[in-house]
Amino acid sequence: MRTRWPVSTVAWIWQNLYNYAVLIAVKPPFFYMKALLFFVCVMPLFWIIWRGLQSDLGANPVETVTRYTGDWVLRFLLITLSVTPTRKIFGWNFLLRYRRMLGLFAFFYACIHFGIYVVDQYFSVETVLEDILDRPYITLGFTCFVLLIPLALTSTNDMVKRLGAKRWQKLHRLVYVIAIGGVLHYWWLVKSDIFQPLVYALLLLILLSCRLWFHQRNSLAIKTMRPG
Amino acid sequence: MLIKTSRDISESEVTDKKLYLKRREFIKRTTALVGVPAMTGLFMSEVLAGEKLTSVKKSSFSTDEAMTPFDKISHYTNFYEFSTDKEKPAELARDFKTRPWKIAIEGEVKKPTAYDFEDFIKPHALEERIYRLRCVEAWSMVVPWVGIPLASIIKRLEPTSRAKYIQFETLYSPLQMPGQRPGFFGSGLDWPYVEGLRMDEAMHPLTLLAVGLYGEVLPNQNGAPIRLVVPWKYGFKSIKSIVKIRFLEKQPITTWSAMNPREYGFYANVNPNVDHPRWSQKQERRIGSDNWFAPKKKTLMFNGYADQVAGLYSGMDLAKFI
Numbered sequence: 001m002r003t004r005w006p007v008s009t010v011a012w013i014w015q016n017l018y019n020y021a022v023l024i025a026v027k028p029p030f031f032y033m034k035a036l037l038f039f040v041c042v043m044p045l046f047w048i049i050w051r052g053l054q055s056d057l058g059a060n061p062v063e064t065v066t067r068y069t070g071d072w073v074l075r076f077l078l079i080t081l082s083v084t085p086t087r088k089i090f091g092w093n094f095l096l097r098y099r100r101m102l103g104l105f106a107f108f109y110a111c112i113h114f115g116i117y118v119v120d121q122y123f124s125v126e127t128v129l130e131d132i133l134d135r136p137y138i139t140l141g142f143t144c145f146v147l148l149i150p151l152a153l154t155s156t157n158d159m160v161k162r163l164g165a166k167r168w169q170k171l172h173r174l175v176y177v178i179a180i181g182g183v184l185h186y187w188w189l190v191k192s193d194i195f196q197p198l199v200y201a202l203l204l205l206i207l208l209s210c211r212l213w214f215h216q217r218n219s220l221a222i223k224t225m226r227p228g
Numbered sequence: 229m230l231i232k233t234s235r236d237i238s239e240s241e242v243t244d245k246k247l248y249l250k251r252r253e254f255i256k257r258t259t260a261l262v263g264v265p266a267m268t269g270l271f272m273s274e275v276l277a278g279e280k281l282t283s284v285k286k287s288s289f290s291t292d293e294a295m296t297p298f299d300k301i302s303h304y305t306n307f308y309e310f311s312t313d314k315e316k317p318a319e320l321a322r323d324f325k326t327r328p329w330k331i332a333i334e335g336e337v338k339k340p341t342a343y344d345f346e347d348f349i350k351p352h353a354l355e356e357r358i359y360r361l362r363c364v365e366a367w368s369m370v371v372p373w374v375g376i377p378l379a380s381i382i383k384r385l386e387p388t389s390r391a392k393y394i395q396f397e398t399l400y401s402p403l404q405m406p407g408q409r410p411g412f413f414g415s416g417l418d419w420p421y422v423e424g425l426r427m428d429e430a431m432h433p434l435t436l437l438a439v440g441l442y443g444e445v446l447p448n449q450n451g452a453p454i455r456l457v458v459p460w461k462y463g464f465k466s467i468k469s470i471v472k473i474r475f476l477e478k479q480p481i482t483t484w485s486a487m488n489p490r491e492y493g494f495y496a497n498v499n500p501n502v503d504h505p506r507w508s509q510k511q512e513r514r515i516g517s518d519n520w521f522a523p524k525k526k527t528l529m530f531n532g533y534a535d536q537v538a539g540l541y542s543g544m545d546l547a548k549f550i
Contacts, residue, residue, distance in 0.1 A: 191416075
C-alpha cells in the first residue's frame with residue numbers, strides 16, 4: 001500500500017481547512033465577499049419586512065417605512081462616500097471593488113423610499129407635482145432622486161468604457177451634490193429635532209473635508225515635483 | 229413638635245395580600261356601594277393611568293365616526309417633553325408623577341389660587357366627547373376624550389373683565405421629562421410649553437379640559453393628568469399636563485408660534501386652504517386603519533366643526549391669522 005501525506009483523514013481535513021483559511025485571510029475571494037456584502041446590504045429590507053409581518057410598524061406604517069428607507073439611503077450614501085477616504089488613508093485599495101454595489105444600494109433604497117411615497121399619493125400626478133413644487137424638502141428630495149438615476153444607469157463597466165474614465169468620474173461627482181441635498185432634505189423635514197440630520201451632516205462634512213484635504217495635498221505634491 | 233416613634237405592626241393590622249392586590253377593584257366597589265360620586269372616590273386615591281372613570285355623561289357634541297384604537301392613540305403621540313419620537317413617550321412617561329398635582333390660576337382673575345388637581349375638577353361632572361383630532365403633520369384620529377368643558381371651569385374661576393386671553397403652561401420638570409433636559413442640542417423648543425386661546429375660543433362649548441380617554445384616566449403620554457382639547461385647531465394647541473392657567477389682557481406668545489411664526493400661528497385653526505410649507509393641509513391620514521394605503525381623508529374647514537366655530541372668526545382673514 002502506498003503511503004501518502006497526510007497520514008490520516010483528520011490531518012487531511014485540518015490541512016484543507018488551514019489551506020482555505022490562509023486563502024481567505026491572505027486574499028479574500030472576491031466573489032464570496034461580494035455575495036456576503038450583498039446579503040448584508042439587503043438585511044435592512046428583510047428587517048423592515050419582518051417587522052411588517054409582525055405588525056410592528058407602529059400607528060403610521062407608511063411613515064415608519066418611508067422614514068426607515070430614507071435613513072438607509074443616507075447611510076448607504078455615506079458608506080459609499082467613505083470608501084475613498086478609507087482606501088487612501090489605510091491603503092485598502094480592494095474596497096474600491098465594492099463601491100459600486102454600495103452606491104447601487106443607496107439607489108435601491110431611494111427607489112423604495114420614493115416608490116412608497118408615490119403609492120401613498122395614489123399615483124396622483126397632481127398631488128406629487130404639487131408637493132414637489134410647494135414643499136422645499138420634497139423638491140430637494142425629488143431632485144436628489146432624479147440625479148441618482150444617471151449614476152445608477154452609468155454604473156456598469158461598459159458605461160465607464162463608453163463614457164471614458166474622465167467623463168465618467170466627472171459625472172459621478174454628482175454624488176456629492178446628492179448627499180448634501182439628501183441631508184438637507186431630512187433637515188428641512190424635521191420640525192425642531194435637528195439632532196439626527198445634524199449627525200448625518202457632520203459625518204458628511206468629515207467625508208467631504210477628507211477629499212478636500214487629499215486634493216490640496218495632491219496639488220501641493222504636484223507643485224513641489226516641478227523641477228526648480 | 230410631634231415625633232412619631234416606630235412600632236411593630238400587629239398581624240391584624242396588615243392588609244390581606246389578596247385584598248391589597250385588589251385595592252383598585254375594592255375602591256371602585258366601595259364607592260359604588262356607598263354611593264359617593266364615583267369620580268370623587270377615584271380621584272381621592274392614588275389614581276393612575278388606566279383607572280376606569282365612572283359617571284361619565286355622553287355628549288351630543290360627539291362624532292359617530294369610527295374611533296381610533298386605544299393602542300394607537302396611546303402609542304402615537306407628539307409629546308416633545310419626553311421625546312420627539314412618537315412611540316417613545318409611552319415608555320418614557322411610564323413613571324411620570326401625576327399626583328400630587330397642582331394647577332396654579334394666575335393673572336386677571338378674582339382670586340389667584342393654586343388648586344390641587346382633585347379640588348380643581350371635583351365640582352364638575354365628567355363628559356365623554358368623541359372628537360376628531362387633526363395634527364398639523366397631516367394625520368388625524370378620532371378620540372373619545374373624557375373631560376370637563378373649559379367654559380364651566382372658567383366661570384367658576386371668575387376671571388376679571390380685563391381677561392381677554394387665557395394662557396396654559398405644561399409642567400417643567402427636566403428630571404422627569406428627558407426632552408426638557410439641555411441635551412446635545414435639546415429638542416429645539418423653549419420650555420415650558422405654552423399655549424393660549426382667545427377668551428371666546430376658551431369659552432366655546434366644544435373646548436374641553438380632558439382628564440380621560442376611552443373611559444379611563446388619561447395615559448401619562450397623552451398629557452395626564454389634565455390637558456386641553458380644542459378640536460377645531462391643530463393638535464399642538466391642545467397642550468398637555470397643565471400646571472398653570474393664566475388670564476391675560478394681551479395675546480400670549482405661544483411655544484410653536486415663537487419658534488417658527490411662518491409655519492405655526494397663534495390661531496392654528498385647521499384650514500385646508502392654507503398650506504403648510506411641509507405638509508399639504510388639503511388631506512389627512514386617518515391613523516388606525518388596517519389598510520396601510522387607505523385613501524386619505526379630505527381635511528375639512530375647522531376640522532369639520534365649522535358650523536359651531538366659524539362665527540368666532542367672522543371678518544378675520546384666516547390666511548393671515550394662521
